[in-house]
Amino acid sequence: MNNIVSMAWVKEQIGAPDVVIADCRFVLGKPEAGREAYEASHIPGAVYLDLEKDLSAPVDEHGGRHPLPDIFDLTVALSRAGIGNETKVVAYDDQGGAMASRLWWLLKYLGHEQVYVMDEGFDAWTHAGYPVTDEVIEPAPVKFLAVVEHSMLVEMDQVQELLGKEGVTLIDSREAPRYRGEAEPIDRAAGHIPGAINRFWKDGLSASGSWKDGAEQAERFSDLDKNRDIIVYCGSGVTATPNVIALQEAGFTNVKLYAGSWSDWISYSENPVATGDEKKA
Template sequence: MSYLMKVDELEEKLHNENLVVVDVRFDLQDPDAGRKLYIESHLPNAVYLDLNKDLSGKVKKHGGNHPLPDVDIFSAKLGNIGIDNETTVVIYDAENGMFSARMWWLLYYFGHEKMYLLEGGYNGWLENGKEVTTTIPISRKKNYIPKIRHNEVVDIHGVKEKLSKNESVLIDSRAKERYLGKVEPLYPKAGHIPGAKNYFWKDVLDENGYWKTSKELEKHFQLLNKEEEIIVSCGSGVSACPNIIALKQAGYKNVKLYPGSFSDWISYDENRVEKKEE
């Protein structure tokens, strides 16, 4: 599975009528920052989608801080920005980040086939001397028909059951210090779901911030059994997505997202958290 598109390749395809470029730059600490950056400048013909408002559903008591969006609402939003089931979608955030991976994964979950991450993101585009604009494009509306891949997600009940029976491996994609509960900038509790193994999502990138090759990713995940089901989590189902893409690229077939992740887990008072390496 190819999940990347190079800057030069996108530049050649920018005016293809069946291609939509989506800007998903975002800042968890400043939710309005991404849209402001988009208004200031973006790739030609790029449309903007917001992590909180577009790539997530309504936050409730349980379900995590970035629950999956409503199927009908998200499908309508895709149609409104010119995406149907045959459209090629290229997604970028500031660099090779978790927000573009979240959008990629959502499209995958909705049954889409042709979606790519822009290698290097917005900054990589600029570094290669490519053109940006302030013009907001007018999208030609289309009809998006979702074909949900229901087997790609596991809810909290499934996570508990599978872990109790040792049926799956649970990954926590957050930084080591958050996994160990040494710092927690976003949530009232610190630590991780008991049994989770730590694979920081940024480790799927090389020292220059670009995606590692399939062989490098296979080496990175070599302690994980390709025959086992792997459930990927993080704080709220966003930074788990680069790990999911990387695992798929490394040849792992049975990889699923726990959308609620740690923020959902701690919303239940009876759930224990762990702070030691596992």
């Protein structure tokens, strides 16, 4: 099975004892909006996982705007949500898959294979007339044991060491104006990590909001060498994760996430900043 599953497939899983559907809706700058939307209406049986309370650690001097959660804290949150090592997990949001992809990546990072992102998202689900409810369930806690896949992650000092090295491609997943340093509405400095190329994460979606298939994703990244290590980042490590999925769908296997991303990079005053376009992939 691919990483992306259809709404029809998800509908068939409602009530299945080995499946947890996770609502990951979240609005940056409005931290309660996602939970409020969940409590008003969600896929029947879905649990809610909060980007900042469950899927991130508290913000500190370094680590970016959405630091990776402590492994123990994350396993507690997953266990409380009814997610065990054998559970199939389907994540959804209404932000094009960005928040759902964060949960997908975290579970993969913890060694959990059976995790998927629902295509199109909750708005499309409701427009299609699929069932919704406001009933909030309390799942029975189960044990989740993490087997951390360290090879999926790079830290800031590793990115520093790799700058300018052959055999590595650094991908910035933000919108082009932010990448080029022409605009920065969120972080305190504009620009990108030197040597990074730009692949806006939303270009992995079609005009209708559905995920492009593997062949279309491969076309997006056709100029990249699959033998090189790929490091993906964004502003805070969240919207980079849809690009990680897209690269996997395109057949890339050496893909790592710089989880702290741009907001972590610029928290170190000695780190260089580039602006404009980088021409070489």
